[in-house]
Amino acid sequence: MSTLTAKQDVRRPQRSILPWLATPALLLFTGFAVVPLVGVFALSFTTWDGIGSIRLTGLTSWRAVLTDPGLPHALWVTFLVMAVSWAVQTPLSILLGTFLAGRQRYRAVLGVVYFVPLMLSSAAIAIAYEALLDPNFGLGAGLKIQALSQDWLGRPGLAFGVVIFVVSWQFVPFHSLIYQGGVQQIPKSLYEAAQLDGAGRVRQFFSITLPQLKYTIITSSTLMVVGSLTFFDLIFVLTEGGPGDATRVLALDMYKRGFQASLMGPASAIAVILVLVGLALALLLRRLGGRDAAASQLEGAS
């Protein structure tokens, strides 16, 4: 340090404080996110009931989890929730986002109501829907409409559908908001030119709006897909994974094994799987996104 030249010495005191500024964030993040991340991996090689002492038991937990038919089922349900909720939400959000990007006054009024679900907690939404869908006292029963007064949460197929519906109800506004921003950034001149070329509304949508939204679609899809791994609150309150295990996604499986069945080892193994799936998906989508970002930059340059 003392061999530094005079010139560097002048800069040194100013620069050296910077790492210290980042230290509080680093310590907090390390203590309650990085250490737990490593810890969950370590705990998956132990046996622990959540209260007593933790014993190293090697691969016992992993063997228990990997041979349990519950795991492929939970993976499958997680994948289904992810895929179906993506397929339902994406077209709807694009449509609504495009619509909301317009300028008419009444759209602003609609906007006020649209975004209310974003403010509500998943617990509140799930509880309201549980009451609303009740086969005896819910909305359908009250209106005396047979088709609406089914046992929505008591039958596997229906319960799955309800989960998808409520997830969409909660998150479509958010993604519409992202698409609204994306649509507003599309240069107006593209539409003017297309109009002069005689392209109709639908043609314009597929030839301009959709391609221009490519990057937004990837952002929104990443959030949907990675986010769907963490639909814990909503499903837990709405169905508790049931009926049976029809809506038991990985996050729920982890909670139930760990905190209800006191099997923290196997629950940690599931958490590790959850982390790996999340990481793999994020990397996959980022690769898609990265290539597109480069492509759109090239387009802009040319």
Next chain:
Amino acid sequence: MTTTLTTTRRPQKVTRPEGPHRSRPAARRRNWLGGLAGWLWLAVVAVPLYWTLITSLKDRSRYYASNPLVPSADPTLDNYRMVVESDFLRYFVNSVVVTAGAVIPAVLVSFMAAYAIVRGWRMRVLRAMNGLFLMGLAIPLQATVIPVYLIIIKLHLYDSLAALILPSIAFAIPLSVLVLANFIRDVPKELFDSMRVDGATEWTTLWRLAAPLTRPALLTVTIFNALTIWNGFLLPLVLTQSPDRRTLPLALWTFQGQYGVNVPAVLAAVVLTTLPVLVLYAFGRRQLLSGLTAGFGR
């Protein structure tokens, strides 16, 4: 497709006589499919909200017999009284303490870290830290609750509000740093240079220059984190136990477990726990919404 359009644009625009701005919206922007979807979705969103609100004002004994979509002729606040008497004021205070206690430090430390990362980008340490925080964005942090639970027990914090605050701060850091760093990067370099010429330290520059210039971003990040933490369910569920440590979402869930058959009361609890956020929404809708999509719009 795009390239053909842009090349044909200029000559034609010149020959175009009428004002393009006035004729455009009405003639071309009619999006009937979007309009239809828009109104349908409005109904999908509004009906459950409306039903929740009017049912929460109905008398329990007459609720089953009434038409569910017609508001009660004589609305009652009894359900709300029952909810308030079930200690919801305490849960509200708990939620406020946890949210404020987590959001303020989270935004402060994230801001300092974002500043350091942008200003010290040449230092390998800071680039590595940035990489670490970015990794936090890709990982579902909920998957770490079991070790978090273990750490909280070891710190003798189990069943306290601090147990909720500490992990909430940590989980908020990655996105906050990302968004704030993006905004600090937009501050013109000359301003930093002139601060340095004036002899200001990094600490002064941080608070006197960067903070005022990134105030919208700070507000945005604060809102986003506050909403996430206010609505959080998993951490209170796992890290607390006694009734007087409950935050609103958890209290709502236990209330439902207790009074599930009393639908109007449960819905009154839903409305009541949502009310604070809805009041904020009414006053600062624009800020709230931009806060929600923070960092994703880019």
